[in-house]
Amino acid sequence: MANYRIFLYNTKTQAVFAEIPFSALTYSYVMDDAGSVTVEIPIGVPKVDGSPLAPDDLFPVGTGIAIQRDEELVWGGLLWTYRLNLTTRTIAISGQGYLSYYRYRHTGVNGVVYKQIEQTEMIRRFITSAANAIGTNTDGLTPTNMVRDRTWNKYEFKPLTEVIQDLADDVTGINPSTGLRGGGFFIYVDPYWVTEGAAVGNRIYNTPDRHPYDSGIELQQGVNCEFADIAVDGTALAAAVFAVGATDGTATLTPYASDTNPELIARIPQVNDILNETSIKQQSALQYKVRSALTYGKEPIILPTADTYPGLYSPLELRPGMRVGVTTDDGFLGLVAEDYVITEASVTVASDGSDRIALTLVQASLFRETED
Numbered sequence: 001m002a003n004y005r006i007f008l009y010n011t012k013t014q015a016v017f018a019e020i021p022f023s024a025l026t027y028s029y030v031m032d033d034a035g036s037v038t039v040e041i042p043i044g045v046p047k048v049d050g051s052p053l054a055p056d057d058l059f060p061v062g063t064g065i066a067i068q069r070d071e072e073l074v075w076g077g078l079l080w081t082y083r084l085n086l087t088t089r090t091i092a093i094s095g096q097g098y099l100s101y102y103r104y105r106h107t108g109v110n111g112v113v114y115k116q117i118e119q120t121e122m123i124r125r126f127i128t129s130a131a132n133a134i135g136t137n138t139d140g141l142t143p144t145n146m147v148r149d150r151t152w153n154k155y156e157f158k159p160l161t162e163v164i165q166d167l168a169d170d171v172t173g174i175n176p177s178t179g180l181r182g183g184g185f186f187i188y189v190d191p192y193w194v195t196e197g198a199a200v201g202n203r204i205y206n207t208p209d210r211h212p213y214d215s216g217i218e219l220q221q222g223v224n225c226e227f228a229d230i231a232v233d234g235t236a237l238a239a240a241v242f243a244v245g246a247t248d249g250t251a252t253l254t255p256y257a258s259d260t261n262p263e264l265i266a267r268i269p270q271v272n273d274i275l276n277e278t279s280i281k282q283q284s285a286l287q288y289k290v291r292s293a294l295t296y297g298k299e300p301i302i303l304p305t306a307d308t309y310p311g312l313y314s315p316l317e318l319r320p321g322m323r324v325g326v327t328t329d330d331g332f333l334g335l336v337a338e339d340y341v342i343t344e345a346s347v348t349v350a351s352d353g354s355d356r357i358a359l360t361l362v363q364a365s366l367f368r369e370t371e372d
Helices: 098-104 119-129 160-168 262-267 283-295 364-370
Strands: 004-010 014-019 022-029 036-042 063-069 072-085 090-097 111-118 136-140 146-151 186-197 199-207 212-218 225-233 240-244 256-260 270-276 301-308 322-327 339-350 355-362
Touching: 004 199, 014 301, 036 063, 063 111, 063 199, 063 256, 072 098, 072 119, 072 364, 098 160, 098 186, 098 262, 111 119, 111 225, 119 136, 119 160, 146 160, 146 270, 160 186, 212 225, 225 256, 240 283, 256 283, 283 364, 322 355, 339 364
Parallel strands: 136 199, 212 322, 240 270
Antiparallel strands: 004 014, 004 063, 022 036, 022 339, 036 090, 063 072, 072 090, 111 146, 186 199, 225 301, 240 256, 301 355, 322 339, 339 355
């Protein structure tokens, strides 16, 4: 059983104004995205100053949510909506992780041109220049030694969340220090105590590359988890991929690249994938995108969903981007000690504080194009 505490704070001042009791709590993490939280609390919860919680204290975007599990802050984000239940006298709060804020901040009206800029430095510049924002600390951004060219046109207003996601998933490069093809990274935005119990900050950080990293955990049916459902999905199959870029306003030709998977074409009727890469202007970068899509689309995706046994793991031990072993004992697909990567983790907390983590998993082989 874990000891859970939930804090509400002002996102502009970082000051905690309430610790709220709860009757229901779920929260989640999503690869390169915001994740979410839902928490049910009584109406009239007292704040730190003793006064009852009021509508101004639940003002969307201005109210931050931080979740502590035992001694660790494990989730943070912004309140976006809430619903009053006048029968049960409760408030159901819904929030999303800090990256959700950057869906509402954009590239500038005059456009942005970055030439040969290291990719995490681009993110740092965007976040630093976002005035009147949520105070995201960028000290955790670690250079990957991958430089990029990016152009966002005048009036394009690209959401910064999409800018960050595109850079995180961009494996179109050569690391000059190792000579290895790769690039990209996994991105996280987490809460931290500026002053414990009194002020909450948020920090963005990245992994050094987009290679799934080992959790050290082997998931096995009937031992530490249950595999209730395994989906096999062929909707992302791609036997031919066509990528279209965008001009920078001076080029006469639109950048374009394509390629096929002859082995898949020999096995099934041809299926195409079209990539519209509106921020990429180089044909070579588009060719990497094509290669990545062909790798991803070469076989059906097997998606097991695992539910860990209560209280076994902290959610920080099983985060998106981490690698786990999978043995399902399903008697059909025959998954034994297979290498999988977590793409989503959803935590449900019972009234006694015990928690279970529902994990969405995907084959680690789909990430191997970043390891060449």
